[in-house]
Amino acid sequence: MTRLAIAINKTRCIGCQTCAFACKMQNNVPEGMRWNRVITEGCDVEDGALGTYPNLSRSYLPIACQHCENPACQRVCPTGATYKDDKGRVEIDYDKCIGCRMCMAACPYNARVFNWNEPVRKPDFNFGDKEVPVRPKGVAEKCTLCKERTDRGEEPMCVRCCPTKARTYGDLDDPNSEISKLIAERHAYVLLEEQGTKPQVHYFE
Amino acid sequence: MTSGKTKIAYAVLGILTVAGIAAWIYQLMGGLGVTGMNNGTSWGLYIGCFMFFVGLSAGGLIVASSASVFHVAEYKKVALPAVILSTACICVAGIFVLVDLGGIQRVWRIITGFNPTSPLCWDICVICLYLVINIIYLVFMTSNKDDADRKVAIVSRFALPVAILVHSVTTWIFGLQLSREGWYSAIMAPLFVVSAMDSGLALLMLVLGGLNKSGWFKTEKKLMSSLAGLLATCVAIDAFLVGCEILTMVYPGAAGAETLAIMASGVTAPFFWAEILLGLLIPFCILVFARNRENMGLVMFASVCIVIGVFCKRIWLLFTSFFMPNVYGAPGIISGSSASAHATGMDVWAVVGTYAPTWVEIVIVIGVISLGALAFLVLCQKLLPAAKTAEADGANAAAEGAAA
Numbered sequence: 209m210t211r212l213a214i215a216i217n218k219t220r221c222i223g224c225q226t227c228a229f230a231c232k233m234q235n236n237v238p239e240g241m242r243w244n245r246v247i248t249e250g251c252d253v254e255d256g257a258l259g260t261y262p263n264l265s266r267s268y269l270p271i272a273c274q275h276c277e278n279p280a281c282q283r284v285c286p287t288g289a290t291y292k293d294d295k296g297r298v299e300i301d302y303d304k305c306i307g308c309r310m311c312m313a314a315c316p317y318n319a320r321v322f323n324w325n326e327p328v329r330k331p332d333f334n335f336g337d338k339e340v341p342v343r344p345k346g347v348a349e350k351c352t353l354c355k356e357r358t359d360r361g362e363e364p365m366c367v368r369c370c371p372t373k374a375r376t377y378g379d380l381d382d383p384n385s386e387i388s389k390l391i392a393e394r395h396a397y398v399l400l401e402e403q404g405t406k407p408q409v410h411y412f413e
Numbered sequence: 414m415t416s417g418k419t420k421i422a423y424a425v426l427g428i429l430t431v432a433g434i435a436a437w438i439y440q441l442m443g444g445l446g447v448t449g450m451n452n453g454t455s456w457g458l459y460i461g462c463f464m465f466f467v468g469l470s471a472g473g474l475i476v477a478s479s480a481s482v483f484h485v486a487e488y489k490k491v492a493l494p495a496v497i498l499s500t501a502c503i504c505v506a507g508i509f510v511l512v513d514l515g516g517i518q519r520v521w522r523i524i525t526g527f528n529p530t531s532p533l534c535w536d537i538c539v540i541c542l543y544l545v546i547n548i549i550y551l552v553f554m555t556s557n558k559d560d561a562d563r564k565v566a567i568v569s570r571f572a573l574p575v576a577i578l579v580h581s582v583t584t585w586i587f588g589l590q591l592s593r594e595g596w597y598s599a600i601m602a603p604l605f606v607v608s609a610m611d612s613g614l615a616l617l618m619l620v621l622g623g624l625n626k627s628g629w630f631k632t633e634k635k636l637m638s639s640l641a642g643l644l645a646t647c648v649a650i651d652a653f654l655v656g657c658e659i660l661t662m663v664y665p666g667a668a669g670a671e672t673l674a675i676m677a678s679g680v681t682a683p684f685f686w687a688e689i690l691l692g693l694l695i696p697f698c699i700l701v702f703a704r705n706r707e708n709m710g711l712v713m714f715a716s717v718c719i720v721i722g723v724f725c726k727r728i729w730l731l732f733t734s735f736f737m738p739n740v741y742g743a744p745g746i747i748s749g750s751s752a753s754a755h756a757t758g759m760d761v762w763a764v765v766g767t768y769a770p771t772w773v774e775i776v777i778v779i780g781v782i783s784l785g786a787l788a789f790l791v792l793c794q795k796l797l798p799a800a801k802t803a804e805a806d807g808a809n810a811a812a813e814g815a816a817a
Contacts, residue, residue: 240749240761241452247742252764254743271740280592286533287519288526304522307445307515310533312455316592316739322455322515324750325446345444346515400739403591 211296236336274407433780470502472613481569692722
């Protein structure tokens with residue numbers, strides 16, 4: 209089996225948002241949507257800080273689909289549009305999506321975005337990878353772990369573009385992969401472990 | 414033949430229904446972006462109304478079928494209007510799910526790609542079954558054949574569990590989602606069944622009051638008082654279950670207490686307190702006294718309070734759990750709605766959930782409810798024996814009046 213995933217070194221993340229925009233470019237993500245966002249943890253304002261001066265702290269958390277082993281979104285999808293593929297990625301078949309948004313209610317990570325309107329792009333053309341399907345209005349979408357790139361054997365665009373090399377991509381089922389070693393050595397953890405979704409995306413300090 | 418007043422009612426409801434259909438076509442053209450929903454609060458008024466109307470429907474049928482199952486001869490008298498009401502309400506509930514879909518043209522995918530782990534799939538099955546049972550019930554109840562009574566008794570034995578199930582399954586769409594603190598609770602299904610019974614029964618009382626006035630269907634005052642007593646019991650059980658749920662949420666002082674704070678003093682507080690007051694306290698204090706149950710004015714007032722109170726409950730239950738994202742941090746969740754497509758800079762982001770229905774949603778909701786009311790009136794006129802004669806009399810009187 210293959211379980212493709214990303215591990216993110218939070219100490220390296222500088223909150224530059226490059227991964228968020230690289231994702232948007234690659235995947236033809238329309239206006240008003242992000243598949244990947246970088247939040248300033250626990251803060252009401254972006255680039256804010258926690259604590260009282262001079263004891264302040266700030267940390268960034270890049271968050272997208274966690275490609276869970278036990279995906280809540282897949283469980284609730286009435287039409288089977290959301291599925292777990294043979295490479296361990298959670299994917300959406302847009303032709304099957306009826307836009308009920310059950311998945312958005314079930315996802316604990318708010319990873320999904322919905323095409324509320326006819327998608328608007330600025331500039332006004334499909335700027336993404338030509339292999340990435342263009343989604344119509346009325347369907348849900350989210351990070352595909354750059355399905356089209358990873359199918360070609362390339363790494364996801366967010367991993368490729370991260371200027372601080374905070375992201376590592378690989379196969380969790382291969383014990384010799386860089387990602388498996390990092391997760392073991394750096395005591396990586398997952399987001400909202402108590403939700404029981406068993407995310408494949410890992411974080412470490 | 415239809416009397417003047419009924420004609421006006423049909424005309425008004427018809428116009429509202431047409432307005433609703435027009436708004437729905439507008440929504441189909443523009444996408445769900447014309448509603449107030451967004452990526453943070455991905456369900457809105459439609460789903461709230463869906464929960465509400467499933468409840469209204471279940472309540473009526475539970476009373477009607479219990480009458481047959483447990484041989485409560487008294488209640489059998491109101492079984493026919495109760496089942497008509499239940500049929501109209503379940504259709505309304507079903508329509509609310511359909512107008513909420515982003516890709517209704519692909520809805521057949523539910524059949525071809527049926528996912529047995531999805532509570533939405535269970536709900537579609539059980540709602541269809543429920544509708545079929547309602548229709549069979551109506552057919553047998555209005556049948557003139559000799560063995561009709563026996564058939565009604567048989568159907569009622571299926572109707573009662575399915576009525577309880579239909580509301581439980583609707584609850585499980587919400588109650589099984591671990592990701593939403595305010596929804597994930599085992600008590601949710603019984604709580605919904607009981608609030609379905611009190612709101613459904615309250616609506617039935619209001620409808621019986623209306624039918625009494627129009628002369629379409631006469632209900633004895635004694636029976637109304639007896640139903641009011643049952644209503645008081647349902648309200649008390651509802652209050653008990655709400656109390657259990659709140660205590661369990663708040664006691665550990667953990668995540669549940671934060672959710673409760675949103676309900677008790679945060680964005681959904683007006684709806685929460687409206688439910689406690691209108692849905693539970695006021696009607697219980699009125700209906701608990703036998704003398705008040707004799708007073709039809711007070712009974713009707715209590716029923717209105719309960720229906721509004723339970724609607725408020727659906728609202729706070731739905732939206733409280735959309736307010737606070739599990740992973741909190743700025744800039745939060747990108748809205749994705751139409752409004753945000755024209756916004757600039759950081760305005761498209763929100764750290765907490767926001768939602769307000771737009772005029773399109775409100776017109777559609779009014780239209781769907783009008784359609785349900787229309788269906789109810791038509792069914793009553795066709796199926797209630799007294800309604801036929803009353804209408805004929807009314808029409809004759811109107812004709813005579815016009816002639817004079």
